[in-house]
Amino acid sequence: MMKRVLPCVIMLIYGSTLPAQPSFEEEALQYLRKYLRIDTSNPPGHTLESARFLKSILEREGIATTLYESAPGSKANLLARLSATVASDKKPLLLLHHMDVVPADPARWPLDPFGAILRDGYLWGRGAMDMKAHGITHLMTLIRLKRENVPLDRDVLLLAVADEEIGGGLGAAWMIENHFSQLDPEYVLDEGGFGLQGLLSTDKIVFAVSVAEKRLLWLKLTAQGTAGHGSQPIEDNANQILMAALDRILSRPGSVGDHPVLREMSRRIGVLPDNKFTRAIRQNTISLTTLSAGVGNPPKINVIPSVSSATLDCRLLPDESPEEFIQQTRSTINDPRIEIEVVYQSVSTESSSSETPLFRVIEATLKKHYPQAVVSPVIIPYGTDSAQFRRRGVTAYGMLPVIVTPDIIGSLHGDRERIPLEGFQRGIHIFYEIVLNFLEKEVP
Numbered sequence: 001m002m003k004r005v006l007p008c009v010i011m012l013i014y015g016s017t018l019p020a021q022p023s024f025e026e027e028a029l030q031y032l033r034k035y036l037r038i039d040t041s042n043p044p045g046h047t048l049e050s051a052r053f054l055k056s057i058l059e060r061e062g063i064a065t066t067l068y069e070s071a072p073g074s075k076a077n078l079l080a081r082l083s084a085t086v087a088s089d090k091k092p093l094l095l096l097h098h099m100d101v102v103p104a105d106p107a108r109w110p111l112d113p114f115g116a117i118l119r120d121g122y123l124w125g126r127g128a129m130d131m132k133a134h135g136i137t138h139l140m141t142l143i144r145l146k147r148e149n150v151p152l153d154r155d156v157l158l159l160a161v162a163d164e165e166i167g168g169g170l171g172a173a174w175m176i177e178n179h180f181s182q183l184d185p186e187y188v189l190d191e192g193g194f195g196l197q198g199l200l201s202t203d204k205i206v207f208a209v210s211v212a213e214k215r216l217l218w219l220k221l222t223a224q225g226t227a228g229h230g231s232q233p234i235e236d237n238a239n240q241i242l243m244a245a246l247d248r249i250l251s252r253p254g255s256v257g258d259h260p261v262l263r264e265m266s267r268r269i270g271v272l273p274d275n276k277f278t279r280a281i282r283q284n285t286i287s288l289t290t291l292s293a294g295v296g297n298p299p300k301i302n303v304i305p306s307v308s309s310a311t312l313d314c315r316l317l318p319d320e321s322p323e324e325f326i327q328q329t330r331s332t333i334n335d336p337r338i339e340i341e342v343v344y345q346s347v348s349t350e351s352s353s354s355e356t357p358l359f360r361v362i363e364a365t366l367k368k369h370y371p372q373a374v375v376s377p378v379i380i381p382y383g384t385d386s387a388q389f390r391r392r393g394v395t396a397y398g399m400l401p402v403i404v405t406p407d408i409i410g411s412l413h414g415d416r417e418r419i420p421l422e423g424f425q426r427g428i429h430i431f432y433e434i435v436l437n438f439l440e441k442e443v444p
């Protein structure tokens with residue numbers, strides 16, 4: 001009996017007087033694991049619980065927050081503010097991340113996508129890379145600025161939003177539309193870049209800071225032909241007309257663009273290796289994503305349809321004109337039986353200048369930690385919420401200072417999404433240092 005009681009007594013004496021304080025890194029990891037376990041798959045994209053989770057941590061630290069329900073009871077955005085302690089007219093620095101994630105099919109994952117499991121030096125889970133690790137990095141930055149009473153000559157904001165994975169409608173776009181005066185930042189730090197190993201250079205680590213993104217142009221091609229009996233082939237078969245058109249478009253050689261950011265990348269990095277990522281950021285691209293044809297449900301095999309259609313996910317370099325691109329596509333097809341319809345196009349995307357004090361601080365801080373690495377502004381091939389801020393004239397950069405390989409980058413939206421644990425924890429310190437250097441540099 002005594003033997004069983006004794007450990008409890010010892011625990012009471014030592015456990016209560018000397019509570020084991022997790023280190024800053026452990027604390028961050030605990031928060032990230034809890035965050036990953038909140039399923040924010042979009043659709044349906046419920047973010048109220050995750051917003052409340054972040055809010056409770058911030059409030060415990062004495063940091064002011066406002067929760068905005070953009071779809072009451074389901075979708076929410078959270079804004080946290082550390083107010084300037086020194087009078088100044090500088091606009092805020094905004095740390096932006098989205099709380100929603102793309103869905104995960106548990107049957108295709110090697111482990112529970114919402115289990116936040118640690119294995120082989122990685123933290124696994126949907127959202128680990130895209131982009132809950134960013135969110136916790138931002139959270140820990142605010143917490144540390146607050147705990148260490150760092151003098152601030154501008155507000156530092158954390159904004160956690162809904163709906164990025166479906167275009168931002170009730171997330172970043174909604175906040176900008178309805179509450180921009182509460183944000184009005186000079187700079188936004190968002191997702192978009194990592195320390196890339198083996199992707200932009202064969203031998204150097206490249207810290208990619210995204211400053212621009214490609215423009216979406218979704219097209220639908222419809223071929224008109226003549227319906228008929230499958231027993232008697234005809235030339236005017238809508239499927240064959242469409243296939244011939246697609247063949248002409250997809251075999252058209254792409255031409256490398258001459259965007260200023262691409263020139264800057266070449267200057268800093270050298271010759272880029274050839275892979276799907278570098279091809280995607282250097283030229284306009286077309287992916288054939290859907291094909292549909294056939295008469296009846298299920299479609300009859302012995303009927304030649306009179307209509308056949310396909311959709312193309314086209315991504316244009318930031319300074320390219322969609323009208324010109326469509327015109328080129330039309331002349332490449334050169335067939336009046338094909339109709340081209342614009343299903344969706346994103347509005348023009350601005351680039352952020354890399355000639356800013358914040359970019360210089362990012363570069364200097366990263367170089368201090370990784371003297372051999374290259375830091376470069378980059379274009380990214382997919383869309384982020386940064387575009388919404390750039391459109392408002394805000395300078396937005398995408399970057400998490402964690403070194404990752406193409407395998408890890410490829411796990412985004414895939415069924416093996418994971419982040420290197422050590423890299424994440426080191427990244428928190430580096431990110432904090434970036435913000436601190438940026439702020440202290442300007443404090444009188």
Ligand SMILES: [Zn+2]
Pocket residue numbers: 098130131164191
């Ligand atoms: Zn994302």
